Amino acid sequence: LDLGYNLFVMLQYLALILHQECRLDPSKTVLVALSGGPDSLCLFDAIWRLGYPIIAAHLNHRLRPEAWRDAQAVKQFVGERNLTLAMSEVDVGEFADTHGLSIEEAARLVRYRFLFEQAEHFNAQAVVVGHTADDQVETVLMHLLRGAGLSGLTGMTFRSFPTSWSQTIPLVRPLLGVWREEIHAYLSERSLQPVQDASNLDTQYFRNRIRQELIPALKTYNPQIRQRIWQTAYTLQGDNELLDRAVDAAWESCHAVAGPGYVSFKIGELQVQYRGMQRRLLRRAVSLLRTGLHDIDFDTIERGTKFLNKPKYSSQIDLSGGLYVFYEEDRLWVAAWEADLPTGIWPSVEQGKALDLQVPGSLNLSGGWQFYAQPAYDISQAFSQAMGNRDPYQAWLDFNDLQFPLIVRGRLPGDRFQPLGMRGHSTKLSDMLINLKLPSRARSTWPLLLSGMDIVWIPGFRLAHPYRLKEKTRSAVHLYLTREYKDDGEGISK
């Protein structure tokens, strides 16, 4: 019989894949996810027949009224073979509601958490799941349609360590090279009766459309399209691995420090990399800082890459996901808004102190910063300089509005400020500083310039609306902060 031959070939093939691609040891326990659907049933039966010590794991998602019947069928199937079944149930609908997740995302989350918990409990060498070659093609097409880069187009792999679940127990997919037709042939030959596959939830609308409409349509262009896409993904996995290793090496040579919420690069090393490498380094930095961020969009990476090649035209840009990039001395920093950076090179005034600033005159602040005030007698020149100014540590105020000496101090409770452009009313300074994305460590000691009781300038950010240069202004004060670069030994060098 031809069918017998197929079954034999299939088992031979799976034995090879389990060994070579999944790298499993036939003498050690595996935990197999068994929904009872065709894929997992085929997978479970084949691995069992190949002699692996096996534990079945079934999770009732309580998404369909007949789910308990699936659980019963699985129980019977496993029981008949005198094997161990780990079973549990979770109300995925409720879990999705309380966690603000989609049903698919919630189902995925609770399922993998359950599987890895059980694998740990039974000391299994791997969690084995039944994704097929068709699932692979659908996954690749989904990523393509959503606009993935290379790593999306690689799809799923035979063996991986999904970091959110386990660092030590791999997730393996032995059926990744087996087509749906082959699974059905296997089941029919072995006279195995699957339950309706719980993974085919009606809610997986996008994937189902790809399976039922898009792939058949693509077959009219190339009858072998599934195979071609599968092969493309497989080849790209190899390419992606090479790139990852190349990025490892470049990261090693380019990055300066990495800490909670920040990464910095040596700008000189970074700028000599190929554009493609710069993108990948930036992408890796973003992934490190925002592990939840799945898809870092094209524009974000392009803006970041452009910036890092010409940081001097602008001191800082926002990326997406609450991250920003800025340039300082010979370092490029990628940081979360909320992060306390180790640079320590912002200007500060000791808490509780208020320092007089004469005009002309200057003050020494911490970290090598100098605060200067100069009268600007040539008012038309002052106007044109103020208009063209791109340095946030420089400002021109109306001389006649000010009370001397000016005062430099840190913030006090109750401080208010009326930023340039906001007429008539002021805002709480504390809110303002948060909006300005100042690290919290910097906020309390950030230098503020006061005239009498009014804050007239927040160096690095905003000047106060009433003190701006106006049409009637006849003379001005030029204010600026500079810093002499000093390596303070903390964070700046590697």
Place this chain on the structure above:
Amino acid sequence: LDLGYNLFVMLQYLALILHQECRLDPSKTVLVALSGGPDSLCLFDAIWRLGYPIIAAHLNHRLRPEAWRDAQAVKQFVGERNLTLAMSEVDVGEFADTHGLSIEEAARLVRYRFLFEQAEHFNAQAVVVGHTADDQVETVLMHLLRGAGLSGLTGMTFRSFPTSWSQTIPLVRPLLGVWREEIHAYLSERSLQPVQDASNLDTQYFRNRIRQELIPALKTYNPQIRQRIWQTAYTLQGDNELLDRAVDAAWESCHAVAGPGYVSFKIGELQVQYRGMQRRLLRRAVSLLRTGLHDIDFDTIERGTKFLNKPKYSSQIDLSGGLYVFYEEDRLWVAAWEADLPTGIWPSVEQGKALDLQVPGSLNLSGGWQFYAQPAYDISQAFSQAMGNRDPYQAWLDFNDLQFPLIVRGRLPGDRFQPLGMRGHSTKLSDMLINLKLPSRARSTWPLLLSGMDIVWIPGFRLAHPYRLKEKTRSAVHLYLTREYKDDGEGISK
């Protein structure tokens, strides 16, 4: 007006692209392909307005009766602006027929030949063509459908050197980031009237289906699909460049010799590379040896990669395209069937000589080869060894069929041979040697074993049918060649 602003933005954008991506010098002449269709008309007009010295080039493909009218329209358009037009015509249909090409392939060939000839003639800094962002998306989808690896998915680039046309004049595509709608807006605002685009040949059936059916269908999955695919290709270009540089480095460390029709690798270096790198090295070797081969298929590369990791299980495998891979000492060779390899390590007998081989006995051949003959008294052992034999330099013949001494000589005119499995008649030895893919240099001195007037064995290939072990065989002769490895200084070391 909004439109005026768009035109300005478009020209600004193209000025930037011409400079940054196409790397053109605005003071030097460019040769622009001008079919008269929308894309080329927009391209030509924009580059002209940006002040580049410009030559128009138009080729009449004589594929449509109205082609001469397009040529007239182009002539008038260029003439009105007092610019130079290079014009020619080719009967592409006839060219396709005589060269056995498809119409599209023939049109492409004659068009680019014409453009680069003219660019050289006018000393132009580049050939400029009008491929748009839509063309890019279509190209990527075509490659995906056909099953491309990474390099296919990168699509076209802003600037390239299509090696078959010119090593010095680049081909640039400034409109690669411009969508068809933007081209039409440009034309309508500038009141330019395109001719029907000759590139939209009815024969481009596959591309037209992608444009008119597939892309609209994909838009129902993601309205931004064109942009996503474009961005994916752009990102993959950067990744592909990184990989190419990594392959350069690995090639440098792995390859031993390369010559006409062959490449050899140091097997030790090759085997420690990542699988993805091994694939790329093999792919590069194949491209070097078969420059015409566009798509090296997945299976070929997979078979080659598997072989190179376990060459000892089999001495030689065929790749596609008339190439084969074999393993010898510490080298892996990729070679064309017809190539004369520099190894010089095949066994040979001086022309005109005939050497006696006693049983038991041995002969010294050139290159360190030894030819042994031994009686095999244990006939059942001889049978089982002969059945399991995988070494082509080893054979067992029926003792009683042979005349002694056996003779070893090179081939003579008129030699015939009856290979194993071919009953009743013999074939010309010369044809046989060609079919066996022996390098021509090796053919004339390849050792043949004779019993009386009959060639009974071609070592490394076949034994003669009448002399095989048969049911009635009572004793056998065991024949084998071995070689002691000697570095002959030619080709073996780098």
